[in-house]
Amino acid sequence: MKKVISTVGIIGVSVFLLSSISCSLNAEENVVSKNIVSDPGFEQGDGINTETWKGDTGCRRDTVNKHSGKYSAEITSDTQIEKPDIRWWQSGMPINEGKYEISLWYMTKEMTKDPFITFYFKDEGGKEVGRADPPGLPRENDGKWHEFKYTFSVPSSAKTTELLLRFVGKGTVWFDDISLQKKVE
Ligand SMILES: [Ca+2]
Incomplete structure (x- = not known):
């Protein structure tokens, strides 16, 4: 028994x-790869220019409104911005042919236009070989965090990508906890 x-x-x-x-x-x-964004939560350093992230005038790390950790990436303007836009950006993220998904958290207050993001793809020599332009991040203007996700294709010649978090119009947007990962076909 x-x-x-x-x-x-x-x-x-x-x-x-x-x-x-x-x-x-x-x-x-x-989702197969690890997150290829460095300092995805804006936690390293307290300025707008670090080894990973760079920012234009109008960018700062905010300690009050954040999705997690100590900081978020804020862009604000009390005058209407058109061209050039105001950007946080990160370059040199290793990438290769296939499908990728970005996920990020953002919050808007009194924005007059939707914030948006752009990817530039570069070859081994740093030459631009393509780009991805996701739709704008809907400006909810409710002071609450919202998740934005978008899947895009990367061309075979691309070796690195640059991500830009972009601001036009007037108001304030915050970004935090950005993830960029490769997907299985
Ligand atoms: Ca954070």
Whole structure:
């Protein structure tokens, strides 16, 4: 009797382990790479120009309104901005051919135009070989954090990408917790 129970026990444990393995494989099916954004939560340094992020005049790290950690990336203007726009940007993120998904958190207050983001793709020599222009981030102007997600394709000649977080119009936008990961086809 003891032997029967232990055999049943072993089979039960094996089935449980096999089903956990298949669950974790399914969970990782869509997103395979690690986040390629450095300092994705704007936590390193307190200025607008660090080794990872650069910012134009009008950018700052905010300690009051943030999605997580100590800081977020704020862009604000009390006059109407058209061209050039105001940008936070990060260059040199390693990338290769395939589909990528960006996810970021943003908050808007009194914005007159939707903030937006742009990707530039560059080859080994740093020459631009393409770009992706996701739709604008809907300006909710409700002082609450919203998640924005977008999937795009990267051309075969691209080796790095530059991400720009862009501001036009008037008001304030905050960005935080940015993730950029490769997806399985
Ligand atoms: Ca943060």
